[in-house]
Amino acid sequence: MNMSEYVIGIDIGGTKLATVVADKNAKILNKIRRPTESNKGPEFAIQTLFEMIYETIEDVNIKKQDISGIGVSCGGPLDTKTGIVYSPPNLPGWDAYPLKNRLENEFNIQSVIENDANASALAEYRFGGGKGYDIVLYMTMSTGIGGGIVINGEIYHGTNDSAGEVGHQILLPNGPLCGCGKRGCLEALCSGPSIARRAKETVENYPESLILTLVNGDIDSIKSEHVFEAAKQEDEVALKLVDVTAYYMGWGIANLVNILNPDIVLLGTIAIAAGDLLLDPIRKTVSDLAMIRPAEVVRIMPAKLGESLGDMAAISLVI
């Protein structure tokens, strides 16, 4: 008789905290969301999480001893062995914060802490677009470009949990400044804000672009969505901007394909929304720039889990 039929997943973001209870088949039974209020620091967040977990357990009417593990998806850097979080950019004050210990001391349940890109990669491997593939590279494509590598079912951590920083491969050392402090990282060229930045610069010279119409002429409110929306309506400026983005993404992915030789590369948020409009020129660039053998096997696809990714990321660590 297996008493521990449930797991808890925790998704810690810079703006939102979420806790879920799931059964061993990865079915989410309950979910609670609260704002992180990240300016209040880690102690506020941890107390909020404790409350949320007690509440979610009560909601589904189970006991603490029915829970076999707590999986936590959190911004890195962090140490998966000690469960200590080291000053993630989106969580001010989480400086060497012993997240795993705090959770285990409170609940006395084994907890697994993982950076969100890695946990997402595992979730895609187990429940999403990576199902059935041995080597899965997952790349977020939203405010930043993170990455997670799953090899034969295991997250590839590297030596100190820093592997998979695929968004910080440098393509243009004299290119735009990246959030990491370097220049011309893939992230500084293809993240949502980077696409928007390039669009703002471009429409200054092409005020007739539909992109500007979509924001009622307010250039400052251009987001990457507007670029893809205008491109779908065949705005030439937007199509060119999509091509530039796809070229840089394709170049970066070609390098990763040569190094990692994955079965599949799954691209998150922006690629899911943009679809083949973005993916097709990315695929073409990868096929142009990568070596023949790794290029001929790799699939480049949108990630599948969408809205549920954060929850699935957290629970995939303990199911």
Add this chain to the structure above:
Amino acid sequence: MNMSEYVIGIDIGGTKLATVVADKNAKILNKIRRPTESNKGPEFAIQTLFEMIYETIEDVNIKKQDISGIGVSCGGPLDTKTGIVYSPPNLPGWDAYPLKNRLENEFNIQSVIENDANASALAEYRFGGGKGYDIVLYMTMSTGIGGGIVINGEIYHGTNDSAGEVGHQILLPNGPLCGCGKRGCLEALCSGPSIARRAKETVENYPESLILTLVNGDIDSIKSEHVFEAAKQEDEVALKLVDVTAYYMGWGIANLVNILNPDIVLLGTIAIAAGDLLLDPIRKTVSDLAMIRPAEVVRIMPAKLGESLGDMAAISLVI
């Protein structure tokens, strides 16, 4: 009583074939070398190898049944599962050549076929500069830039044995043509011939450089060795060329460090000969361009096995 105390190693290069017998402690007991005569194709080479193996076994006075395995280090691409070699650039005519089958049919001894960069990485991990480290990235640095990744004692092959093509990460898409047909690969910037090419172009404008003196004014005979030799003697042009090479190598390695987060990066031939003259500016560039956490753990060192690398590469596959 263990009857199989010996292994055979085969190193197949474009110009040389070598066979060795080693004991289970990786001690080389005998070695035979012959020219590949690669223009004569794979059948000539395989018959030569058969002869060499029979000869080397006889030389050390052991029997076929004393041999537990044959390890083969060979230019790729190749399929490690089927043991089929697919048209390596340095072995004309080896088109879908069933190397493993031919060996096993002749000797009835289990054979392991591996591409030379991967086998070298494993040898460095087991017997050289990578000993004691969990994640080892080995990069050849000679006529080409190949790579092998060892993770927890296992070669990382990727999906179809194409992982580790670190020399074909593209840094300058409009840069010099690479042997692979693309432009601006790390290999097209930092291999021996690439360093020599840059030196030739540069000394045209700096005829006073010691590099030119070292080749008695014959610009066409400049090799990468001359650049490093002149740099050791503090020739300014040569020092600048070393810096440029180190910058590109450092940039490429920084990207690899961000992606793979290895314990150690071991650099072959050219880096072994040049030493810290080349390695120090590489280390500085990696520290400038890589993320802090993976950069602070990684060691960048010359490979250790030197002349014995090919032999150790082959036998490390079966010891």
